[in-house]
Structures are given as C-alpha cells and as structure tokens.
Amino acid sequence: MSGSTGRWAGPSATALLRFATAGSVDDGKSTLVGRLLYDSKSVLTDQWEAVERASRHRGQDAPDLALLTDGLRAEREQGITIDVAYRYFATARRRFILADTPGHVQYTRNMVTGASTAELALVLVDARHGVVEQTRRHATIAALLRVPHLVLAVNKMDLAGYEARVFARIAEEFTAYATELGVPEVTAIPISALVGDNVVEPSANMDWYGGPTVLEHLETVPVSHDLTGCHARLPVQYVIRPRTAEHPDYRGYAGQIAAGAFRVGQEVTVLPSGATSRISGIDVLGEAVGEARAPQSVTLLLEDDIDVARGDLLVPSGDGPVARRDVEATVCHVADAPLAVGQRVLLKHTTRTVRAIVAEIRSRLVLDGIVAHPEPGQLVANDIGRVRIRTAEPLAVDAYADSRRTGSFLLIDPADGTTLAAGMAGPAFGAAVTG
Known part of the structure; x- marks a missing residue:
C-alpha cells in the first residue's frame, strides 16, 4: 500500500499503459474516468459540448463527467454503463488505452474482456460502503488474469468527511483480500472524483495522505512491454x-x-x-x-x-511446453447458456482450433472467503471455475502465469461460433484457491 507521509516520486514512465477500470454500480467509476480525461485536458471541444447538451437534456445543472465514458445512448438514458468503453488519451509523460468496464454483476464477463490485455487494474469502492462482493469479484478477476498492477481508489471521500480512518480501514481490508489472491502489492488512493480530490491534482482536503494522485501513479507505474526475455514462441x-x-x-x-x-x-x-x-x-x-x-x-x-x-x-528446441490432450485451466464463463460436463466444444489456442470436450468441472469459485465449491456440475454466466478439457489433438499450451498469450485460450460453441469461456491454463491461482 502507498505510504501516507511525504510526496511520492515514482520511476520513469514508459510510452504506453493499458489499464482497466472496474467498480460496483454507483461507485463513481465513470465520473472518475471523466474527471481524469477532463482535468488532464484530454477532452475535445465537441465532446465537451455534447456532454453539456446531454446533461441539460437530463435536467442536470452541471455537466455530468460520467457521460464522457458512457458512449451509448441506451447507457445514458438508463444512467448506467453496460459495455466496455475504450478511450485513448495522452499526457506529456505517457499514452494510455483505457478500458472502462461495467459495474453490474451480470456484466462481470465484460471486465474479463477489458482486463485481459491490461497492465493495471483500477478498482473503485464507495467510501461509505467499503469492500463489497463486486469489489472482491473485480480483484479476483484482476488476479486471475495476472494483471501486474492493482490500484484501489477509495471514492466519495467527501461524503465520508475526508476521514483518514475510513480510508485506512477499507485499504487494509482490500489489501488483505488481494494478498490471499496472490497479488504482491496494492496501491490505495483516497479520492473524490466529483470534486477532483487526488485524481489529477493533490487534495487540499486530505493533507494526511502523501501518496500519488491517480494520474501521477498512472504516469509513473513501471510497465515493461519487453517480451524478448521470455520463452520464445x-x-x-x-x-x-x-x-x-x-x-x-x-x-x-x-x-x-x-x-x-x-x-x-x-x-x-x-x-x-x-x-x-x-x-x-x-x-x-x-x-x-x-x-x-x-x-x-x-x-x-x-x-x-x-x-x-x-x-x-x-x-x-528444449524450451517448449509438453504437448498434451488434457488442459487443466481456470475459466471465466461468458455465455448465457451454461457450460456442462460432457459438453462438446472447440478450443482456440493462438492460431490453432481443435475439437474438445469438457471432461471435468472440478470447482466453482465462491468469492465470499475465496473458497472453491467442488464439482458444481456446470458453470453459468460470470462463473469462475476450474476445469479439465480433453482435446481431440495434442496442444502445446504454456502456463498462463508464464505467458498471458500462449497460456490463454477460448472455448467456442461448435454449432454457432459463440464464445463460451475464456481460459487460463495451469494451476489454480491464489494461496487459498484449490481445485
């Protein structure tokens, strides 16, 4: 966790950072992203004018920063974010690709999409509510996808009296949970996205906090795109x-x-x-x-x-995975129809697609306490589970922990081409998760 004394100085920046945002409904995630874009002067004039018009149409006195990321008309009318919205912006120090993912539990699979290529995951919580089930779900997905950096943004500190003890309690609980998942480090930042505290500029209301603002951390977090030292594939x-x-x-x-x-x-x-x-x-x-x-x-x-x-x-030669017909993996089920034992599927790994069958569903992850429910029989939409897939032909699959690209795969419905699940090969993740 970031320290609370002394202004923070980070390492040198790299050219590009891909990051994903996540949070429960009404935690203020879209407002945070809008504030980040607006205060960093990454909003074009016509975009800002469109936000002002849409805000007036909704009867709001001030521009709604959330509309900078809620790009679909249906989302604006409902007041929620229902899809992954990608935004591209830059500062003098770094370029960014942002994946703003939805907060509803039924759209957990969308976070898998947004975080699959991210080097950093930014998870929001409401300071009044603290860590909730969806917070744990988002942290679990970030750990599952081996996102290298995890940031906790404790939002709406203005509604919690800017109290340091509120922030400390939430940061401690979240960090303990992330540690159980095997996350080595969490950076926690107290913010108010609506007011702008600690988003781009340091907060005058929280002088007890001496860590980075959100933008400072995004600009300076060490990110390596050098894959040349990895096993050649x-x-x-x-x-x-x-x-x-x-x-x-x-x-x-x-x-x-x-x-x-x-x-x-x-x-x-x-x-x-x-x-x-x-x-x-x-x-x-x-x-x-x-x-x-x-x-x-x-x-x-x-x-x-x-x-x-x-x-x-x-x-x-001598530095490759063993080709096998059994793939042990953790999967996130993304289809509306369940995934069942004995189901015939297609498995797509890099450029290879083979016929396969779901041989076992060994466990389903229950986020309350990070325990594995054994032999659930099937996985439904947004479930995370441990499976064994039997393929018709041998596959050379790396462990996902060693390679996010050659250790990942998709399960596909052979009848209509629907993506059923995203898979991460290798042993279960997290100290408390077995299967």
Whole structure:
C-alpha cells in the first residue's frame, strides 16, 4: 500500500499503459474516468459540448463527467454503463488505452474482456460502503488474469468527511483480500472524483495522505512491454509458398512472435509434432534479418522440408511446453447458456482450433472467503471455475502465469461460433484457491 507521509516520486514512465477500470454500480467509476480525461485536458471541444447538451437534456445543472465514458445512448438514458468503453488519451509523460468496464454483476464477463490485455487494474469502492462482493469479484478477476498492477481508489471521500480512518480501514481490508489472491502489492488512493480530490491534482482536503494522485501513479507505474526475455514462441499463422520462377523452393512460416526472440542458425522444434530443424532465414517486411523479436511479424525459413501447418507452434528446441490432450485451466464463463460436463466444444489456442470436450468441472469459485465449491456440475454466466478439457489433438499450451498469450485460450460453441469461456491454463491461482 502507498505510504501516507511525504510526496511520492515514482520511476520513469514508459510510452504506453493499458489499464482497466472496474467498480460496483454507483461507485463513481465513470465520473472518475471523466474527471481524469477532463482535468488532464484530454477532452475535445465537441465532446465537451455534447456532454453539456446531454446533461441539460437530463435536467442536470452541471455537466455530468460520467457521460464522457458512457458512449451509448441506451447507457445514458438508463444512467448506467453496460459495455466496455475504450478511450485513448495522452499526457506529456505517457499514452494510455483505457478500458472502462461495467459495474453490474451480470456484466462481470465484460471486465474479463477489458482486463485481459491490461497492465493495471483500477478498482473503485464507495467510501461509505467499503469492500463489497463486486469489489472482491473485480480483484479476483484482476488476479486471475495476472494483471501486474492493482490500484484501489477509495471514492466519495467527501461524503465520508475526508476521514483518514475510513480510508485506512477499507485499504487494509482490500489489501488483505488481494494478498490471499496472490497479488504482491496494492496501491490505495483516497479520492473524490466529483470534486477532483487526488485524481489529477493533490487534495487540499486530505493533507494526511502523501501518496500519488491517480494520474501521477498512472504516469509513473513501471510497465515493461519487453517480451524478448521470455520463452520464445511463434504460433504459425500462414504457410507461404509463392511458387514463382524467382523463388521456386521458397517455403516460409509466417506469424507474430508471441514472446522471446529467434535468430538464424537456431535449432527449433515444431509443436505438437516434435519435428526439429534450424532456422535458415528470417524475413521481416520482405527484408532478410539475422534476428527477430516479439512482437514482430515475421516469416521463418527452415533448413529442412518438414511438415509445418497453421496452428503449429515454433519454439527453441528444449524450451517448449509438453504437448498434451488434457488442459487443466481456470475459466471465466461468458455465455448465457451454461457450460456442462460432457459438453462438446472447440478450443482456440493462438492460431490453432481443435475439437474438445469438457471432461471435468472440478470447482466453482465462491468469492465470499475465496473458497472453491467442488464439482458444481456446470458453470453459468460470470462463473469462475476450474476445469479439465480433453482435446481431440495434442496442444502445446504454456502456463498462463508464464505467458498471458500462449497460456490463454477460448472455448467456442461448435454449432454457432459463440464464445463460451475464456481460459487460463495451469494451476489454480491464489494461496487459498484449490481445485
């Protein structure tokens, strides 16, 4: 948790931060995002004029900052946020991609979408209500998706008398819960989004707090986009065979490097087949290079004419996951129809899609106390559970804790293509969660 004495100075900023916001209904999340955009001067004149008109139409005397993120007409009319709204803005120190996710429990699956690529999750609570079930749910999803940084914004401090003990109690409870989930650190910030306290400018009403404002933390939190030190992975997207007189024998394997680096002369293994060869060439944008790194899109050429197809995974020899037909994973069920034991599905992992069956649903996560309810039989919308998926063909899947890209997958309804669940392969997360 952030300290409460002395102004805060953070590490140097990086170019881009992807972050997601979440909170219960009426916690003031959209107002916070609107305040962040407005006070950081990231709102265009026509956008602000539209907010003023919409606010007057709703009978409000002052512009409603929440309307800067509630982009759909239906949302404005209902006064709630019902979908993930993406916003792009920048300050002098950093560029941002913001995913503003809905607060209702029935839209928990939308937070999975918003947080899946985030490096930071900002969870709001109302200072008058403290940590509630939806707060725990959002913290659980952030931990499940291995979001590197978690921020607790205790909002509406103006309605709690700006009292330090109120903030301290909520921050302590939330941090204890996050620790049970395996989250290493929580940054807690007391704010009033409506008034603007500690959002962009430090609050004159909370001199007992010496940590960063929300924007200060967003601008300076250390975020690394360098995937080159990870285990090298290239999911094959296309096999390129131009069959031209100029290149009669050209056969290249194209895709985006998911992690790590590949170099000419390196021995690689094709998964799941296990065939091996050496890289004889690397093409990037039509030019030959000696080495390529994530997240470049490349074409690899191999010394040997071996069987490589779309959906195969190229890895350094001796440094790849074992191809198996059983995938142990945690899933968040996102479809309206239940997911049941014995159900036939399609499993999409990187560029490979295979037939599969839900062999077991071992547990369903109950957020009150972070316990696993054993053998629930099925998962319904917004449930988080532990499953075992049996695939028709072997899959080379990393643990999600090692790679968010090659450790994740989707379960799809083979009948109509509906996404059923988002999966994270590997052992259960959190010290208290088993399954």
